């Protein structure tokens with residue numbers, strides 16, 4: 461696609477940036493998330509090109525050391541709340557949005573938010589944010605125990621997929637002793653009455 465609609469780089473240039481910043485597995489994941497985001501965008505009324513672009517770059521800061529992720533956030537003058545400080549898994553999303561804006565020249569707020577919130581989710585997500593959040597959780601190479609179920613559920617209903625996914629993530633964070641954080645809490649609350657039909 462013409463990624464120059466959304467940033468300064470061509471798709472080939474973005475792909476070489478990604479390859480220089482992450483291992484092969486994460487690069488393959490990025491391509492899978494981009495592809496899956498297109499499908500979910502088409503089903504749910506998001507812009508498929510924005511979805512592809514956001515999916516492609518969503519983990520652009522995941523392969524760099526966590527201290528570098530934190531430095532990107534701090535250099536931006538962002539003060540993390542206590543829960544986020546205790547959750548290094550969230551840092552690459554926040555750093556990824558900042559990096560995408562400054563280094564790739566992304567200006568679209570919805571794309572930047574889709575990257576920023578792809579791990580935590582948040583209350584009141586846009587369709588694009590929801591699409592990227594679930595494309596990440598259900599990309600083709602995902603093989604956690606419920607991956608196939610979550611993928612099929614999300615194909616049937618994006619909202620049911622989110623309801624299932626966020627409950628699974630919240631339980632997993634609890635089990636591993638990490639705080640849920642206010643954004644995941646807000647998503648959990650927003651989806652608490654969504655009934656999963658199968």
Ligand SMILES: [Fe+2]
Pocket residue numbers: 518519522552553578579596
């Ligand atoms: Fe990620």
Ligand SMILES: [Fe+2]
Pocket residue numbers: 489493518519596
């Ligand atoms: Fe990811």
